[in-house]
Amino acid sequence: MSRARVSRARVSRARVSPARVISAGDRRTGPAGPHGARVIVVGDLVTDVLVEHAGPIEVGSDTAAAITVSGGGQAANTAAWLASRGRPVTLVAAVGDDPAGRERVAELAATGVHCAVRAHRGASTGSVVVLAGPHERTMITDRGASLLLDPADVVAAIDATDARHLHLSGYPLLHDGSRAAGLAALAAASRRGLTTSVDAASAAPLRSVGAEAFLAWVRDAGLLLCNTDEAEVLAGPGPADDQAARLTAHVADVVVKQGAEGASWAARDGRRWRGTASRVPMKDPTGAGDAFAAGLLDAWCSGAGPQAALAAGAALGAEAVAQVGARPR
Numbered sequence: 229m230s231r232a233r234v235s236r237a238r239v240s241r242a243r244v245s246p247a248r249v250i251s252a253g254d255r256r257t258g259p260a261g262p263h264g265a266r267v268i269v270v271g272d273l274v275t276d277v278l279v280e281h282a283g284p285i286e287v288g289s290d291t292a293a294a295i296t297v298s299g300g301g302q303a304a305n306t307a308a309w310l311a312s313r314g315r316p317v318t319l320v321a322a323v324g325d326d327p328a329g330r331e332r333v334a335e336l337a338a339t340g341v342h343c344a345v346r347a348h349r350g351a352s353t354g355s356v357v358v359l360a361g362p363h364e365r366t367m368i369t370d371r372g373a374s375l376l377l378d379p380a381d382v383v384a385a386i387d388a389t390d391a392r393h394l395h396l397s398g399y400p401l402l403h404d405g406s407r408a409a410g411l412a413a414l415a416a417a418s419r420r421g422l423t424t425s426v427d428a429a430s431a432a433p434l435r436s437v438g439a440e441a442f443l444a445w446v447r448d449a450g451l452l453l454c455n456t457d458e459a460e461v462l463a464g465p466g467p468a469d470d471q472a473a474r475l476t477a478h479v480a481d482v483v484v485k486q487g488a489e490g491a492s493w494a495a496r497d498g499r500r501w502r503g504t505a506s507r508v509p510m511k512d513p514t515g516a517g518d519a520f521a522a523g524l525l526d527a528w529c530s531g532a533g534p535q536a537a538l539a540a541g542a543a544l545g546a547e548a549v550a551q552v553g554a555r556p557r
Contacts, residue, residue, distance in 0.1 A: 260337040266316040266389055268422075270382055270413045271303025271397025272374045273321035273336065274354035275328050275553055278514060281348060281361055281538070292349075298553055299332045300356055300405060301374070301538040302429060303397040305515045305554045309522030311340035312556040315529070318342040320385045320413075324373040324408075344385040346362025348373045351536050358514055367430075367514055375405030379412035393529050394422045395521070398429030400444050402437055409446060423529075426479075427521055428454035434461045443478040451528075452479040453521055459484045468492040469500055483524065485536070487516060491541065493534045503538025506546035522543035 281293040299308075307319040319336065323329030325347040332353060333343045354372030358365060369478045372436060377400055386394065394417040400410035417424050426446045428434060434442055446452060454462060463471040468484040472494035475482040485491045486505075493501040523544030527537040551557055 265392035272301035305518035313392030519548035
């Protein structure tokens, strides 16, 4: 795996606010347990309100749906799926000092994730309404306390463990309030010699910040993961193989996820790999990309090559779409 080289990133001073750190879950910090080296995941921990509707939404009227409330957040979901594989994992995030924040930390810790999470008094834990129809998914997001992710907390968590890999959700980079923390994560990982991966997160906020800026922030990270919409924002239109190859001008290895069509991996040295998707009946696509990332990273951090890592990602992604909700059962 390629090492990150982002030590020149500028990081703003940590904000001082009334807060307390919640530390819960699996605290083992050794470099390698029975399932391999620890992974640090940095990003968001929020409440998901999943609205599953079978037909079109009746604007201005009633639409029948099944509604469930559970833990979510790209980073938190990826951490939970990593823990389900037996991988030691630490999540660094921010929540409100409220009942929702305490519930989100407790349920994630119960899955085996060590939570290094700051609870900010006076802030609300972020929440996402996920409108999941038969053919597409739309997210309505209140970032809440996620925007208060503190660079000092991120650096402290990285320095406190013997983790070997950092996985950064792109969401902190996509918002002014949390960007310094995302940059701090990449800089600290570079200083400590950790390998790194970044998930591009979401197409709409990527368009808002611009491809040039985002690619500058993640330049020389080890691995970039993006779906087809995000790849089009970052690399322009074209086949996924070519999009991934173009992005290696910025990041050492790139994976473009194509859902049921599989995934493409390109390396900076010109090599390419193609992964196929596992065919299973789909119940809910929420969290499938996060599960795919976890499966791929678990294999890659264990020394697997790109082809085997793509297969592991596809297998865990298939497990995710075959159930309801973004987290492993």
